[in-house]
Amino acid sequence: MTVKPPTLSALADLTGGRLVALGESTVPGGAGDVLVTDAAIDARSVAVGGMFMAVPGTRAHGASFAGQSAGSCVLTDGDGLKVLRADGVQTIALVVDDCRAWLGPVAAEIHGHPSRSMTVIGVTGTSGKTTTSYMIERMLLDDHSVGLIGTTGTRINGRAVPTSLTTPEAPTLQGLFARMRDEGVTHVVMEVSSHALVMGRVRGVDFDVTGFTNLSQDHLDFHPTMRDYFQAKSLLFTVPQDPGGVLPASVVCVDDAWGRELAETLDDATTVTTTGVAPASWSVDSVEIGTDGVQHVTVTHPEAPGLPDRPFSFPLSLPGVFNVANAVVALACAGQAGIDVPTAAPKLGDLHVPGRMQAVTVGEGDARYPREFLALVDYAHKPGAVAAALTTLADQLDRAGHGGRIGVVLGAGGNRDHEKRPLMGAEAAKGADLVIVTDDNPRDEEPADIRTEVLAGARDIADSRGVDLREIGDRADAIRASVTWARRGDIVIVAGKGHETGQIVGDTVLEFDDVAVLAQALRDRQDRQEPTR
CATH class of the missing domain: 3.40.1190.10 (Mur-like, catalytic domain)
Known part of the structure; x- marks a missing residue:
């Protein structure tokens, strides 16, 4: 579909903003002749003819990066205009009161809604x-x-x-x-x-x-x-x-x-x-x-x-x-x-959804019902989701009627809601026979501190129910421990990261895939030919 791009003056009319020429920038024929063909919030990805959308950030104003843009214009607010002037950026600025509120409508107009x-x-x-x-x-x-x-x-x-x-x-x-x-x-x-x-x-x-x-x-x-x-x-x-x-x-x-x-x-x-x-x-x-x-x-x-x-x-x-x-x-x-x-x-x-009650198996057999025990990866990373997942698995064991147990491996993300951490631990201890508290995506927090908060919610319930409660910080080690613990008819669920293929530690994303690690742990168990208990 061919879409006629809007002019800069049309975008000014849409937003009620004002156009400001900075430095030696000139607009031949006026703003009505400047066609805006694209828009981006990352200055480095703005092509010639595009609009850089410079919004306030948590650490710096987006206008600070306008010099990296190859675009013909910048959408920003009053503070951004000051930054553009101070940095000597030569561009045409469309200045609005709340540029974040206008990102979507302006981008929609540029792309023809x-x-x-x-x-x-x-x-x-x-x-x-x-x-x-x-x-x-x-x-x-x-x-x-x-x-x-x-x-x-x-x-x-x-x-x-x-x-x-x-x-x-x-x-x-x-x-x-x-x-x-x-x-x-x-x-x-x-x-x-x-x-x-x-x-x-x-x-x-x-x-x-x-x-x-x-x-x-x-x-x-x-x-x-x-x-x-x-x-x-x-x-x-x-x-x-x-x-x-x-x-x-x-x-x-x-x-x-x-x-x-x-x-x-x-x-x-x-x-x-x-x-x-x-x-x-x-x-x-x-x-x-x-x-x-x-x-x-x-x-x-x-x-x-x-x-x-x-x-x-x-x-x-x-x-x-x-x-x-x-x-x-x-x-x-x-x-x-x-x-x-x-x-x-x-x-x-x-239907199968990646990282949502996803069965993991190796060798032959039904993917949902591995030969010895059921091994799952799920994205549950909230108290309600942990409770729902464990309740579902308990119902499945009740229907099977062979006295199987549930083991869960979980942690909590760093730089996120602290209040849910003990609640997640509590729900895990209510619904599982083995709870291994491990690292999720610690981000900028100390991983041990996060684990302590999760354990705080689990400990009393685990004691009263006789739950095997463990702390293993290394996520791969925690997954391997859960596989070693399992016996025929049990269920092991690795919760929290689901489809994710990386673990965020500080500013680094480490390669980590719960599905791959769990599958390897199952292969290792198979290779050891552990007797089924």
Whole structure:
């Protein structure tokens, strides 16, 4: 699709900002003749004809890096203008009051508002964003051209596209949308974090459907209170992110109190429940688990075009009641996007999500049920997610009826919410027979201090339940210890990092993949030919 780039004067009219020529910069024919062809927040990636978006940073103002830009202009604020003048940068500055608020709308204008040309489905919540997004993508893929943006990266029709952050910065995001549009993508499914909403990364995105999974404690390093965290999430449903758009169709899981509160604030939300705690548009009637571990879910749903006039069932390859909730949110979002849900739902029977209850095995045998014991990697890094994962595994052992045990390896991230650390330890000790507290991504903190906080929440519960509680700082050693501990019929879960392939220590990212390390530990055990106890 050919998009006519806007002029600099048109962008000034859009933002209400003022144009300032700095140094010896001149604008032949005036700003109306300067076409802006691209935008970026990283000065080094701005090409000729592009706009460098210089926003205030935590350590320095972005305008300090304007000299590294090859672009024709700079979007900034009053403080940034002072920096540009002090540094003697020769450019045309578009000066606005709040440049971060304008990143998305300006980038969208430059790229021709690409999200308006596609059906965009946004998913938010503390847990389940990635899994729910994958579910929606899976239901769409066979019949549509689909883009996916989220924690595990960006994909176009299943093909990886390099990006960073759960929700990329606004200029990058709009560039991704433009690329997707130009490649013929019809539907985009994306995770939307609370950080992205507060920092305006999704401003300028025309959402058609938005989904809410749940809310539990996380990110209280960024949000001062749970109420503030909830209000940030609510922005996706209560404020049009595209200034020229309207509110999206909303899907809200009401299994927790925050979801019920959100649904009550919306005029026409489609609601989902797995527990029957509140009346809902979609509700789960029953869940039956087959001998292969696949859940067969029967749902009641609202009257709507394309839906049968009675409850219908679908298979779900992922375990746990929390994944049932994710699946029904995904179905409701797909329905709101005009998808034939009964036809699409069976595709959830063969879904696999990287680092989400991901089974790891070596040698022959069913990947979900290794010969001796089940070994899993999961992204659970919040108290609620740890509890949900362990509850699911306990239910699985109860059904098996052979007295298996659960071992969990987990840590907590540095430079993040301190309050959740003892809560994570407590949930681990409540639900497991072995708890090994190890390092996650310590970042700039002392790893031992983080482990101490996690252990503080686990110790009393572990003592009362007779839990084997250990501290092993080296994550690879901790994983190996859990594999050595396991016996036939047990379950070992390595929690916290999921799909990640690096461990952040200080300013360094060390190569580390839980899946690879766990697989090697299983191979080593197999090579030792340890007798099954």
